[in-house]
Amino acid sequence: MDELEFRRRIYANPADDDDALYTAAQSDADNEAFWKDIKSLDDKLRNAANVPVPDDLANKLILNTSLVEFNQHKRRNRWYIGLAASVAFTCGIALTAWQQQHTELDQAALTHMYYAEHEQPVGNARITPQLVNAKLAQFGAELDPSIGKIASINYCLLDTIRSLHMIIETPQGRMSVFLVPDNSQVAPNEFSDPVYKGTSYALQKTNVLVIGEKSADLPAFTSQLQQRLKLST
Amino acid sequence: MMKEKTLRYEALVRALHSDIYRYAYWLTNDKSTAEDIVQETFLRAWRALDSLQDEKAAKSWLITILRRENARRFERKQFDLVDVEDVSVSGSDDQDSHAEVRQVRKAMSKLAPDYREPLMLQIIFGFSGDEIAQQLELNKNTVMTRLFRARSQLKEVLSPPALQRGFQSG
Numbered sequence: 001m002d003e004l005e006f007r008r009r010i011y012a013n014p015a016d017d018d019d020a021l022y023t024a025a026q027s028d029a030d031n032e033a034f035w036k037d038i039k040s041l042d043d044k045l046r047n048a049a050n051v052p053v054p055d056d057l058a059n060k061l062i063l064n065t066s067l068v069e070f071n072q073h074k075r076r077n078r079w080y081i082g083l084a085a086s087v088a089f090t091c092g093i094a095l096t097a098w099q100q101q102h103t104e105l106d107q108a109a110l111t112h113m114y115y116a117e118h119e120q121p122v123g124n125a126r127i128t129p130q131l132v133n134a135k136l137a138q139f140g141a142e143l144d145p146s147i148g149k150i151a152s153i154n155y156c157l158l159d160t161i162r163s164l165h166m167i168i169e170t171p172q173g174r175m176s177v178f179l180v181p182d183n184s185q186v187a188p189n190e191f192s193d194p195v196y197k198g199t200s201y202a203l204q205k206t207n208v209l210v211i212g213e214k215s216a217d218l219p220a221f222t223s224q225l226q227q228r229l230k231l232s233t
Numbered sequence: 234m235m236k237e238k239t240l241r242y243e244a245l246v247r248a249l250h251s252d253i254y255r256y257a258y259w260l261t262n263d264k265s266t267a268e269d270i271v272q273e274t275f276l277r278a279w280r281a282l283d284s285l286q287d288e289k290a291a292k293s294w295l296i297t298i299l300r301r302e303n304a305r306r307f308e309r310k311q312f313d314l315v316d317v318e319d320v321s322v323s324g325s326d327d328q329d330s331h332a333e334v335r336q337v338r339k340a341m342s343k344l345a346p347d348y349r350e351p352l353m354l355q356i357i358f359g360f361s362g363d364e365i366a367q368q369l370e371l372n373k374n375t376v377m378t379r380l381f382r383a384r385s386q387l388k389e390v391l392s393p394p395a396l397q398r399g400f401q402s403g
Contacts, residue, residue, distance in 0.1 A: 008377075008381050009377075011380065011381040011382075011384040011385050011388075012362070012377040012378075012380040012381040012384070013355070013362065013377075013380065014384075038384065038388070041384065041387065041388055041391070042356070042384075044333070044334075044337050044391070045337060045341065045352075045356055045384075045387065046356050047334060047337075048334050048337035048338045048341060049255060049259065049341070049353060049356050049357055050255065051255055051258050051259075051338070053250070053251045053254050053255070054254070054264070054268055057250055057251075057254060057268070057271075058246050058247050058250045060272075061246050061250055061271065061272060061275045062242075062243055062246055064272050064275075064276065065242070065275060065276050065279045068276055069279065
């Protein structure tokens with residue numbers, strides 16, 4: 001093998017272990033030195049080619065693939081989600097219709113009591129008799145402020161009916177008064193659950209529900225309310 | 234079935250992502266472009282994973298996908314005003330490395346891509362002349378000539394100036 005051929009082959013692959021190359025290196029010191037030289041160059045190339053890999057690249061790649069696939073999967077299944085949503089919507093309507101027939105007003109009011117326990121007056125706005133009567137006016141009623149301190153007055157939905165909920169601090173205890181402007185739904189005169197008890201009466205077309213804790217003197221408060229909560233003239 | 238595919242995929246990523254990234258780096262001369270096309274490569278690999286029958290073929294399969302992604306990038310770049318070759322030069326963001334390593338990287342980044350690519354298949358993946366020929370769809374003589382030229386050019390650029398002078402005057 002001549003020197004040019006030897007060099008070409010070593011340049012092309014310094015790790016070539018062909019016997020002909022070994023023979024050529026053994027018979028010529030220049031060839032041997034050249035091979036050694038190119039092997040050391042190759043070590044440098046190999047070392048330099050080993051550029052640092054970004055931190056945590058493997059996990060990034062796996063995450064990226066799973067995210068892209070997940071999103072595609074989601075898109076592919078969107079018609080299905082649409083169908084599911086419309087089924088849910090239909091069920092919602094049916095359930096509401098069913099509830100309108102079956103849910104009792106008193107049960108709705110009692111359920112609301114547990115939400116209302118956590119319902120603090122928003123922003124500490126002062127509840128004046130004017131504010132109370134402005135809200136009551138929408139229900140065709142007005143209230144004598146001497147009934148007690150109005151702790152809160154809020155609209156709420158009782159069994160899908162927009163109602164008014166007042167919490168009043170009285171000597172008989174903390175009382176809740178609900179005005180439900182629909183007398184087609186009748187609440188029983190007396191009702192209770194493990195924590196609260198309640199009573200109701202009709203103020204013309206409006207149902208009035210009074211709910212207090214088990215220990216509260218409900219009849220005394222209700223009779224005061226009947227005198228002080230009047231239809232507005 | 235899905236779980237098995239996931240495990241297979243994660244094993245593939247962990248075993249080969251470093252070398253594939255390095256190869257992408259030398260293909261593009263740019264860290265973030267390399268990361269982008271590696272991401273695209275492994276995403277395509279996931280989608281086509283069922284077609285990979287032989288785990289031994291995984292390396293060359295991924296390299297094929299990667300090279301295709303890189304070619305796509307060039308097609309897209311034709312519509313842009315930025316010249317790809319100007320985006321970044323290897324070594325410029327390589328402050329941690331030893332000066333000599335930086336110098337070698339710079340020299341490698343300046344090699345013509347036709348020379349650099351077979352060289353990287355050889356030194357990163359340990360491919361033989363035949364394997365490189367197959368991967369790049371070239372005949373083996375062409376590959377060996379390019380490898381010879383790649384190393385002889387690097388040798389010339391990287392030889393200490395004193396020695397070159399000595400060689401020239403002697």
